[in-house]
Amino acid sequence: MTIDMTDPFELAGKRFRSRLIVGTGKYRDFTETTHAVEASGAEIVTVAVRRVNITDPGKENLLDFLKPSRYTILPNTAGCYTADDAVRTARLAREAGVGNWVKLEVIGDQKTLFPDVPATLEAARVLVREGFVVLPYINDDPIAAKKLEEVGCAAVMPLAAPIGSGLGIRNPYNVRIILEQSRVPVIVDAGVGTASDAAVAMELGCDAVLMNTAIAGAKDPVLMAQAMRQAVEAGRNAFRAGRIPRKLYATASSPLDGVLE
Amino acid sequence: MHVIINGDLQVVHDGLTIAELIAQLGLNQRRIAVEINREIIAREHYPQRRLNDGDAVEIVHFIGGG
Numbered sequence: 001m002t003i004d005m006t007d008p009f010e011l012a013g014k015r016f017r018s019r020l021i022v023g024t025g026k027y028r029d030f031t032e033t034t035h036a037v038e039a040s041g042a043e044i045v046t047v048a049v050r051r052v053n054i055t056d057p058g059k060e061n062l063l064d065f066l067k068p069s070r071y072t073i074l075p076n077t078a079g080c081y082t083a084d085d086a087v088r089t090a091r092l093a094r095e096a097g098v099g100n101w102v103k104l105e106v107i108g109d110q111k112t113l114f115p116d117v118p119a120t121l122e123a124a125r126v127l128v129r130e131g132f133v134v135l136p137y138i139n140d141d142p143i144a145a146k147k148l149e150e151v152g153c154a155a156v157m158p159l160a161a162p163i164g165s166g167l168g169i170r171n172p173y174n175v176r177i178i179l180e181q182s183r184v185p186v187i188v189d190a191g192v193g194t195a196s197d198a199a200v201a202m203e204l205g206c207d208a209v210l211m212n213t214a215i216a217g218a219k220d221p222v223l224m225a226q227a228m229r230q231a232v233e234a235g236r237n238a239f240r241a242g243r244i245p246r247k248l249y250a251t252a253s254s255p256l257d258g259v260l261e
Numbered sequence: 262m263h264v265i266i267n268g269d270l271q272v273v274h275d276g277l278t279i280a281e282l283i284a285q286l287g288l289n290q291r292r293i294a295v296e297i298n299r300e301i302i303a304r305e306h307y308p309q310r311r312l313n314d315g316d317a318v319e320i321v322h323f324i325g326g327g
Contacts, residue, residue, distance in 0.1 A: 023327030033325060048326025051267040051319065052293060054286055061291055062323055068292075078326050088299070092321050095294035095301050163327070190327075212327030 007240065009208055011185055012101070012133040012154040014072065016043045019202065020232045021074070021187065023212025027221065030065040036215055037066060039225035044072040046103050046210070048079070049093050063098070073098040074135065077105050081116070083123035090127055102127060103157070103189075103210075104136040113163040117144045121151065128152035137189050140174040142181060149184050156182060157189035157210060160201060164213040166193025169200050179205045195224075195231035202235025203243070262314035273312065280307040286320070293322045 008015040022042040027033040037045055045066055063073070075093035077086040083106055090102040106123055108116030120136050121144075127134045134153045138144045145156040158178055161167035168191060169175060179186050185207035192198050192211045201209045209232055218224035262275050266282075273282065279295055279302060295302045296319040302310055312318065 024325035025327045027325060046327055047323040049294075049321050050324050050326075052286070052288060052291075052322050054267050054269070054271075054320065057287055057291075062325055063292055073323070075323065076326055091301055092294040092296065092319075093323075095303070096292045096321065096323065097304070098292060098323070210327075 007236070009185070011044075011135075011208075016072075017041075018043045018229070018232075019208040019236055020198070020229055021046065021208055021210040022215060022225070022228075023210070024062060024066065025212050026216035030060060030062060032221060033062070034065045036221045036225040037071075039222045039229065040215065041229040042071075044074050046074045046076050046212070047098075049075055049077075049089050049096070068098050072101065074101050074103050076103040077123075078103075079107070080105065081107050083119040083126070086119075086123040087126050090123075090132060091130075094132070100131055101133040101135065104134050104153075115139060115144075115159075117141065120144075121147055124148055124153055125151050135187070140171045140178065142174060142177045145178045145186075146181060149182060153184065155185040155187050155207070157187045159190040160188045160197065161191025161193075163190040164217075165191055166197075166214060166217075167191055168193050168197035169204070172200065172204055175201070175204050175206065192228075195227040198228050198231040199235035199238070202232055203238050205239050208232075262312070264312050264315070265317045267318070267320060275314075276311050278308060279310045279312070282312065282318070283307065283320075288320065288322075291322055293320055295320050 009019045018041045020042045021044040022040045023046045024033050077089040080086040086106045094100050106116045106119040108114050124134050135155045136148050136153050137157050140158040160169045187208040188201040188206050189210040192214045198209050215221050215225045297316050
């Protein structure tokens with residue numbers, strides 16, 4: 001499989017071949033995580049910041065498997081419900097020494113895991129000022145996207161559907177509006193269920209897709225990771241190629257001249 | 262003396278430094294971050310910074326997440 005080197009994905013001044021960003025949660029073990037991430041072709045992986053279990057720290061650590069020398073590590077602020085908690089988590093992640101990128105999530109509600117947009121905006125302001133590369137998880141809301149871009153976020157990451165729901169792109173029209181107005185990369189974050197969802201996101205013109213559950217929760221995560229890689233590439237290529245317009249009636253593919261009489 | 266480490270009350274010897282604590286926990290080789298009473302401690306200060314009785318310490322690392 002070849003990746004088009006003439007079409008790099010640029011994010012915060014870095015260039016990537018892959019437009020698929022994957023999470024590392026919900027896998028059986030680090031070996032499965034590693035195999036799935038490799039099959040996905042992703043160069044950016046998200047991780048969570050949590051307390052070390054001090055009574056049993058474990059011999060192995062995620063970053064022994066996904067080496068920061070090979071992958072761009074994108075710590076998230078998952079589980080944070082206030083701007084303060086998200087800022088605190090981002091600062092800890094930076095101190096832990098994997099760079100200054102952060103996937104900013106400030107959750108507004110436990111059941112839907114929808115973002116608290118005002119709190120996300122507040123945290124984004126602080127983190128941008130402190131020199132972070134801020135990639136915020138938001139609703140498919142063009143106004144929220146615009147405000148986050150204005151405060152200096154390096155991308156906007158609208159959800160396609162609730163986190164882990166696998167419902168696919170619920171509002172492609174809003175995503176299109178966000179794409180039209182944005183001068184920073186637009187990354188669909190959350191909601192993808194299967195390969196066609198990822199392809200749809202890319203066909204809309206999104207710069208990248210971020211997913212975790214769709215791969216980790218599949219019966220065969222490694223095979224699904226490969227499918228997602230192919231779908232993201234196919235969707236991107238289709239977007240660049242320019243699809244034909246939709247028409248109500250048929251247009252023959254074979255010439256009418258020379259038809260037998 | 263008593264300190265709270267990641268929410269658990271622990272007994273440690275007086276004047277324990279962060280570097281010593283991390284070594285005791287076997288976390289030397291790991292990418293971690295440490296807070297004492299909600300203040301992030303820079304890595305280069307681990308050898309000098311001593312814990313005080315009653316300190317609340319948080320030690321975090323990276324795990325799988327989306």
